[in-house]
Amino acid sequence: MCGFVGFIDENDQTYDHRAVIVTMADAIAHRGPDSEGYFEDGRAALGFRRLAIIDLAGANQPLCNENRSLVLVSNGEIYNYRELRRQLIAAGHAFSTQGDAEVVLHGFERWGAGVLDRLRGMFAFALYDTATGELFCARDAFGIKPLYYAAEGDRILFGSEIKGLLAHPHARRSLNERRLAHWLCMEYLPDEETLFEGVRKLPAGHWLRWRNGRAERDRWFVPRFAPDAGRSLKESAEAIEAALRESVAAHAIADVDVGCFLSAGVDSSLVAREAARIMEARTFTIGWGEGRFSELEAAATFARATGLPNEGRILDAEQFFASVPAVQYAMDEPLPNPSAVPLYHLCAMAAESVKVVLSGEGADELFGGYPYYQECLAFAPYMMVPAPARRALAAAARHQPEGTHGRRFLIRGAHPLPERYIRLEYNFPWAEALDLLAPELGARCAAAPTPWELAAPLFAEIEADEITAMQTADILTWMQQDILLKADKMSMASSLELRVPFLDREVFALASTLPASHRVGRRETKIALRAAAARTLPQATAAMPKQGFVTPLAQWLREDPWRExxxxxxxxxxxRRFFRTDRLNALLDEHQRGPRSHMKKIWSAYCFLIWHEQYFG
Structure with a gap:
């Protein structure tokens, strides 16, 4: 786990390329405090910061091939590197390290972009051809590791974090204001753009080739489900148990100590239990003094029952609010998901003892863990009602008071899935987001496509039942832009490598074959995964309902000094530059009176303003 930065700028020699690449790398030093390395040839410059995990003394970067025609900087881990290394040595390639990244370098020599289909792991990398000046970048299948770039004219900047790009003297530091309403609705931008004008993110499962000011981009992985209706639930559970056991073993490979995050839920408990079979697995849990929100007791109970060492700490409101600026700075783009704050502290706690942790991200998206997937089963018979009749019932329902039984169902039921997909208006409804913004800014944002127009091409590519379509959309948007980005940035802020065994190509190959009935039912989510968990975990843990990383934030926003x-x-x-503050005050006042909560909306505006101060203040 490391970080890299780089640029190609062969026609501008008015600045010191070496000094600039060092400054860019310094901006992401938290990603790799163990060592640093640089390459520059007057046209290109690459910088690397290393967190040493495998081959501690030898696997430093940038790495060059035998004739120094290719230079590599990479971030992540390749779990099948030993197998690939043997194949490449047999084919005549000479290795200079014992690390995992070098298989990317020689694999690209051997197979070109085809190496991507052979890599099992999490990665983002950049390869520079010293003869042609060509740059080839790629990102792993699920987007576990980030990769940003900014291309203008014959110059391209790239790296693991936006703050590294911003350290370049020709980087633009300008807010992408026209996308702010989209961000308010979804808490991220679901496409390649970022909230920095001109800075783009390479999507998961894509590669980018750049030469002489021209960029070519293509997709090398598409998550597709192909359910096998002939498999029994027992067979599914047995297959999941075997696949996860093998994946955890692969993800545990390291030359340093490895620990596990542990919540009260089934996902992290399964990972920790499998890790305990092969190593002394220390586990880490964060919780709250407000007991009804805290997972500390349940996690400690599970740890005792399974013989796992567990370290837990309580996070209070003062620590929570004090760390918000650091969290938003670490994220690069603003993220109002309150769980980012406890994750930041959890990573800091774990980093005191280990350099690598295993975590349970991805299980909900692959195995059907979110309760809103069950909505599809409720809507299925209603979708048989003709669309004009559903629209008429929705129009009538809108005249009923909020909270009226059935009102929300009838309104949402007027729309097909691409329009009622819950992530499109996760924080603010589109109209409310536009109305919240300062008038001139709101008008600019209103000219952009609506969230539904953004989602239409995504859903048009997905040929599946509604449950599977929603899972696929989550994998391509929410999981990539929120869950995994948060995991990467919060762990790297503490120089900690976070690995996700559920997001393994072999585990996905299995998950993609599960029938929808083994994923989601009317009373239960993650049906097959829970059946697998019941084979090895206490029943209370295997059956634990999905609750997310719950915080007492809604309560704190009603209490001083936090409300003030x-x-x-x-x-x-x-x-006042961005919002109609009267609208914000109305949300805060109504939240204060209760019982209705506007926590997500209030926190979105607050996090954006704290983030903006960090980067533009």
């Missing part, structure tokens, strides 16, 4: 602190930020001069 948020109120001050929401009424600042900065806030």
């Amino acid at each position: 602190q948020v109120h001050e930020v929401l009424n600042s001069e900065r806030a």
Whole structure:
């Protein structure tokens, strides 16, 4: 686990390329405090910061091939590197390290872009051809590791974090204002753009080739489900158990200590239990003084029952609010998911003892863990009603008071899945987001496509039942832009490598064959995964309902000094530049009165303003 930065700028020699690449690498030093390395040839410059995990003394980067025609910088881990290494040595390639990244370098020599289909792991990398000046970049299938770039004219900047790009003297530091309404709705941008004008993210499962100011991009992996209706639930559970056991073993390969995150849920418990079979697996849990929100007791109970060492800590409101600026800076783009804050502290705690942790991200998307997937089963018979009749019932339902039984169902039921997909208006409805923004800014954002127009091409590519379509959309958007980005940035802020055994190509190959009935039912989610868990975990853990990383934030926003602190930020001069502060105050006041919660909306505006201060203040 490391970080890299780089640029190609052969026609501008007015600045010191070496000094600039060092400054860019320094901006991401937290990703790799163990060593640093650089390459520059007057046209290109590559910088690398290393967190040493495998071949501690030898596998430093940048790496060159035998004739120094290719230079590699990479981030992540290749879990099948030993097998690939043997194949490449047999084919005549000479290795200079014992590390995993070198198989990417020689594999590209051997197979070109075809090496991507052979890599089992999490990765982002950049390969520079010293003879042609060509740059080839790629990102892993699920987007576990990030990769950003900014191309303008005959110059391209690239790297693991946006803050590394911004350290270049020709980088633009400009807010992408026209996308702010999209961000308010979804808490991320679901496409290649970022909230920095001109900075783009390479999507998961894509590669980018750049030469002489021209960029070519293509997709090398598409997550597709192909359910096998002939498999029994027992067979599914047995196959999941075997696949996860093998994946955890692969993900545990390291020359340093490896630990596990442990919540009260089934996903992290399964990973920790499998890890305990092969190593002394220390586990780490964060919780709250407010007991009804905390997972500390349940996690400790599970750890005792299974003989796992567990370290737990309590996070209080003062620590939570004090760390928000650091969290938003670490994220590069603003993220209002409150769980980012406890994850930041959990990673810091684990990093005191280990350099690698295993975590349970990805299980919900692959195995059907979110309760809103069950909505598809409820809507299925209603979708048989003709669309004009559903629209008429929705129009009538809108005249009923909010909270009326059946109102939300009838309104949402008027729309096909691409329009009612819950992530499109996860924080704010589109109209409310536009109305919240300062009038001129709101008008600019209103000219952009609606969230449904953004989602239409995505769903048009997915040929599947509604449950599977929603899972696929989550894998391509929510999981990549929220869950995995948060995991990468929060762990790397503490120089900690976070590995996700569920997001393994072999585990996905199995998950993609599960019938929808083994994923989601009317009373249960992750049906087959829970059946697998019941074979090895306590029943209470295997049956634990999905609850996410719950925080007491909604409660704290009703209490001083936290309410007053948020109120001050929401009424600042900065806030008036972007928002109608009367709308923000109305949300805060209604939240204060209760019982209705506007926590997500309030926190979105607050996090954006804190983030903006970090990068533009």
